Amino acid sequence: MARRTITDTDGAIYEFTPALEAVTTVESGAALTIETRDSLDGAIQDESDVLESVPEEVNAATGPIALEGAAPGDVLRVEIEEIRLAGDRGRVITIDGFGLLDGHEDIVAPRTRMTPVDGDSLAFGDLEVPVDPVIGTIGVAPAAESYTTLVPHDHGGNLDTTDVTAGNTIYFPVFQDGAMLAMGDCKAAMADGEMCGTGAEIATEIDVTVDVIDDPAVGLERPLVETPEAWKSIASAETLEAACELANQDALDLLMAEHEFDATDAYLFSSLVGGLEISQVVDPLVTVRNAVPKEYLTDPF
Amino acid sequence: MARRTITDTDGAIYEFTPALEAVTTVESGAALTIETRDSLDGAIQDESDVLESVPEEVNAATGPIALEGAAPGDVLRVEIEEIRLAGDRGRVITIDGFGLLDGHEDIVAPRTRMTPVDGDSLAFGDLEVPVDPVIGTIGVAPAAESYTTLVPHDHGGNLDTTDVTAGNTIYFPVFQDGAMLAMGDCKAAMADGEMCGTGAEIATEIDVTVDVIDDPAVGLERPLVETPEAWKSIASAETLEAACELANQDALDLLMAEHEFDATDAYLFSSLVGGLEISQVVDPLVTVRNAVPKEYLTDPF
Numbered sequence: 001m002a003r004r005t006i007t008d009t010d011g012a013i014y015e016f017t018p019a020l021e022a023v024t025t026v027e028s029g030a031a032l033t034i035e036t037r038d039s040l041d042g043a044i045q046d047e048s049d050v051l052e053s054v055p056e057e058v059n060a061a062t063g064p065i066a067l068e069g070a071a072p073g074d075v076l077r078v079e080i081e082e083i084r085l086a087g088d089r090g091r092v093i094t095i096d097g098f099g100l101l102d103g104h105e106d107i108v109a110p111r112t113r114m115t116p117v118d119g120d121s122l123a124f125g126d127l128e129v130p131v132d133p134v135i136g137t138i139g140v141a142p143a144a145e146s147y148t149t150l151v152p153h154d155h156g157g158n159l160d161t162t163d164v165t166a167g168n169t170i171y172f173p174v175f176q177d178g179a180m181l182a183m184g185d186c187k188a189a190m191a192d193g194e195m196c197g198t199g200a201e202i203a204t205e206i207d208v209t210v211d212v213i214d215d216p217a218v219g220l221e222r223p224l225v226e227t228p229e230a231w232k233s234i235a236s237a238e239t240l241e242a243a244c245e246l247a248n249q250d251a252l253d254l255l256m257a258e259h260e261f262d263a264t265d266a267y268l269f270s271s272l273v274g275g276l277e278i279s280q281v282v283d284p285l286v287t288v289r290n291a292v293p294k295e296y297l298t299d300p301f
Numbered sequence: 302m303a304r305r306t307i308t309d310t311d312g313a314i315y316e317f318t319p320a321l322e323a324v325t326t327v328e329s330g331a332a333l334t335i336e337t338r339d340s341l342d343g344a345i346q347d348e349s350d351v352l353e354s355v356p357e358e359v360n361a362a363t364g365p366i367a368l369e370g371a372a373p374g375d376v377l378r379v380e381i382e383e384i385r386l387a388g389d390r391g392r393v394i395t396i397d398g399f400g401l402l403d404g405h406e407d408i409v410a411p412r413t414r415m416t417p418v419d420g421d422s423l424a425f426g427d428l429e430v431p432v433d434p435v436i437g438t439i440g441v442a443p444a445a446e447s448y449t450t451l452v453p454h455d456h457g458g459n460l461d462t463t464d465v466t467a468g469n470t471i472y473f474p475v476f477q478d479g480a481m482l483a484m485g486d487c488k489a490a491m492a493d494g495e496m497c498g499t500g501a502e503i504a505t506e507i508d509v510t511v512d513v514i515d516d517p518a519v520g521l522e523r524p525l526v527e528t529p530e531a532w533k534s535i536a537s538a539e540t541l542e543a544a545c546e547l548a549n550q551d552a553l554d555l556l557m558a559e560h561e562f563d564a565t566d567a568y569l570f571s572s573l574v575g576g577l578e579i580s581q582v583v584d585p586l587v588t589v590r591n592a593v594p595k596e597y598l599t600d601p602f
Contacts, residue, residue: 240545276494
């Protein structure tokens with residue numbers, strides 16, 4: 001089956017809504033290449049380009065793509081095979097009103113630094129940063145509310161999670177017929193936390209294989225990412241503490257589905273292995289994950 | 302120079318105060334073995350032993366140990382060479398009023414699970430957890446306030462940080478003459494986050510080498526840990542968000558000391574490499590760290 005290409009000129013959204021219209025429909029098992037533009041729609045091309053405020057539309061997500069047969073209660077599996085940079089430089093910026101240290105007196109906003117791509121590295125001034133691309137925004141049509149592509153929530157969206165990278169697989173609950181997958185907002189590199197509010201923002205081509213898991217053994221309420229070493233629940237909330245509670249509860253559900261644990265034993269066990277990780281601390285909701293090593297969890301679906 | 306042993310019967314504290322009295326004085330460069338009792342002072346010996354509330358005294362820290370010549374403004378370097386378990390089982394517990402999911406209806410508190418040690422593993426029911434000891438509480442005499450050993454702050458204390466382990470080195474600001482190092486509250490294994498409020502609590506023998514860094518090139522306001530891969534600032538605060546701000550600012554100070562960065566460029570760069578990590582989300586103040594890979598930071602002192 002040939003790999004199909006879907007570009008941002010086919011369609012791109014700035015809001016995940018319950019009633020998205022698909023730009024195309026693909027069968028479960030389809031191999032796709034998804035082209036994404038940079039999160040700032042090309043507005044920043046050199047260091048003299050700065051953003052005075054967060055634009056009304058950011059993080060254009062290519063799609064949405066309908067999955068044939070996907071229905072509420074299913075799980076959408078997105079295997080991320082490769083992320084190729086489609087630009088020769090990233091950009092990392094401060095914007096007034098945004099970022100972990102926003103308002104600190106020694107932090108200048110707006111500022112833009114370009115990070116030229118040189119083979120497997122980015123240049124930040126004299127320093128080299130390994131290229132390690134991340135998909136910042138990826139999700140499906142939500143259950144009831146709408147969320148701009150600046151917001152992460154149970155449908156995914158602006159998760160800004162370094163584990164959403166090539167070699168890993170991300171799973172979403174399906175809330176609407178067709179699931180309605182869309183993605184964009186890629187970074188050539190990003191720290192856990194995304195402290196200034198961006199990574200090295202860049203256009204990409206993403207190879208994925210998408211599958212619908214009918215009647216999953218374990219249902220999902222929120223995204224889940226699989227790395228070679230671990231299963232990681234992903235949760236977003238108003239505070240990091242609230243996100244930690246959700247991510248831990250999701251991890252307990254997985255542990256209880258596999259082991260003879262009640263919730264309390266799962267909780268005690270979860271305090272011994274893997275643990276809580278920070279995805280991002282800068283978006284309108286913040287995001288954490290709870291890693292459980294694969295020694296203790298097989299594929300839950 | 303012979304390795305000296307200091308035991309919890311020589312002395313142990315439940316509070317880090319500015320005016321601690323040393324149980325012994327050692328020279329800079331001393332090799333020490335420090336014996337620690339379990340964080341619950343032996344109160345939990347089997348699964349029928351439970352704690353109805355957090356005891357007034359927990360996390361006994363063996364010491365304090367004065368370092369000859371250490372003076373305010375210096376840095377205390379503690380190289381952690383080995384942590385040997387001194388008990389045949391750990392204990393992981395819930396206590397009413399404590400822990401990330403405290404008050405959730407499916408979480409039973411109090412409950413105790415014993416984790417017998419079997420070679421390089423702990424048993425949690427049928428599951429094996431690798432032994433990977435962590436020093437939960439380690440610190441020095443604080444600048445002005447006093448902190449019980451349940452609290453983490455700028456002096457260290459109850460940091461509950463998985464990187465405080467054998468093979469790594471932790472650095473503290475010296476606030477008082479002699480520094481006054483004390484440590485205890487070890488775990489045979491612990492997840493990042495320490496969600497239920499404990500790891501597998503156990504007595505240990507810890508081999509360390511301690512050094513006073515006079516007139517450091519970079520001063521410290523808070524603890525810093527060095528792993529084989531990274532330098533990680535460690536910060537504790539009322540909320541995870543506030544702790545992230547402090548840890549990130551400390552990382553920027555290190556980056557600025559080494560590179561031709563102003564604070565804003567250091568902030569932008571910090572958003573591309575390493576990143577924010579969760580230490581613990583359950584103590585009276587919560588703790589995070591900001592990792593910067595060693596490619597970008599040499600020894601700052």
